[in-house]
Amino acid sequence: MIDPNPLNNGKGIKILKQHKVKVKVGFLEDELRRINQAFIKYITTRMPFVTVKIAESLDGRIATRTGDSKWITSDKSRGLAHRMRQEFDAIMVGVNTVLRDNPRLDTWFSKKHPVKVIVDSQLSTSQAANIFSRKAKVILATLSARPGQETENRKILAQKAQILEVKERAGQVNLKDMMRKLAQMEITNILVEGGGTLIGSLFDEGLVDKIIFFISPKIIGGKEAVSSVMGRGISRIDKAIKIRDIKIKQLGEDFLIEGYIR
Ligand SMILES: NC(=O)c1ccc[n+]([C@@H]2O[C@H](COP(=O)([O-])OP(=O)(O)OC[C@H]3O[C@@H](n4cnc5c(N)ncnc54)[C@H](OP(=O)(O)O)[C@@H]3O)[C@@H](O)[C@H]2O)c1
Structure with a gap:
């Protein structure tokens, strides 16, 4: 081509x-x-290629009503999900996932360490969070501090991570602006690992290119349990986001469904 x-x-x-x-x-x-999908998207739109990866129950939950999420899928699925990280420039999560699960977001067996991006409007990430524990660079995507509102926490976090100031949208990080700025930093291939709130907003904004869903044959239930795609969602079924070029694989008891948004 x-x-x-x-x-x-x-x-x-x-x-x-x-x-x-x-x-x-x-x-x-x-x-x-x-x-060449990530490169093609970047070079033609100056936006990164965004893959959403999630581990969910058959009823679409990614945690229980108490926030427990360890572990929904099998060792085999989690091992594969972990190895996938090395194919990306960055791994991204919402700040609730950092506060709730305190993940490391590392790649254990690879020389490549994708950047870790936390979407955190108020800079609530703890200075002691596990994401700061290894070599990989951390980017905290946040809103600009108003003059005189430079908190002590912000100053300390700035020593541990790159603070990426982005535009605001309804009091939160403007996801389009964040993606544009990450692309300017040549972060062109991003894996979003949750949670449901961030993933929902990314779908609402039309920023997702590919999905990788690990589905475990379990029912979690509960209307307060976090589901894999929250956000606003769509109002009519004929507006549903359609997935193309689907591949389905069985991994022990779990199913892996991959596909493209457009
Ligand atoms: N099974 C799995 O694969 C998996 C993976 C990850 C997480 N989890 C589970 O999911 C739960 C956490 O998910 P969650 O949905 O509560 O939170 P989340 O998606 O991890 O984080 C959401 C937060 O991101 C921040 N944010 C900033 N700008 C945003 C925007 N434009 N749109 C959306 N969010 C924005 C907001 O906090 P601010 O306004 O303060 O910035 C928001 O509350 C935990 O229980 C965790 O265990 C499961």
Whole structure:
């Protein structure tokens, strides 16, 4: 396929042809687009490619009504989910997940350490949080402090993480602005690991490109239990977000469903 980057567009093909290499363009183009999906989105829209990964029960819950979420899926599913992290530039979660689960968000067996991005409007992340425990860089996406409101906590967190100030939307982080700024930092391939509130807002804003759902054949129930996609949601079934090019795999008792939004 022709490189969608306007700086290189077609140049490589020309050079190959000049050197008498036979070139066939458009051959296996769908597969090539999938392999290069993050780069293509970034180079054509200047926005990152966003994959949402979640572990849920059959009834769509990602924690119980008390917030317990360890563990919904099997060791096998969690091992695979963990290995996936090394394919991304950044792992992103909402601040409630950090406050509730205190995850490390590390990659154990890889040399690559994706950046950890926490979406945290009020900078409520604890200075002692486990996300600060390893080598990987941490970015706290937050609102600008008003003059004179530079808290002690903000100053200490700024020594442990990069504070990325983004625009506000309804008192919270403006997710589009955050994604645009992350792309400017060449963070082009992001894995969002929860929770349901952040994922819901990302769907509401049309910012999700791909989903990876690990589904365990368990029922959690409870209207107060967090579900995988919260936010505003849609008002009519014919407006539902459709998933394309679905792949389904069985992993022990769990099911893995992958697919694309557009
Ligand atoms: N099973 C799984 O795969 C899995 C994965 C992750 C989490 N969990 C569970 O999910 C629960 C936490 O999920 P949650 O839904 O309560 O919270 P969450 O999605 O982790 O975090 C939500 C918070 O992010 C901040 N935020 C900032 N800007 C936002 C925006 N534009 N849209 C949405 N959120 C924004 C908000 O706090 P501020 O306004 O203070 O910034 C918001 O309350 C925990 O019980 C955890 O155990 C399960």
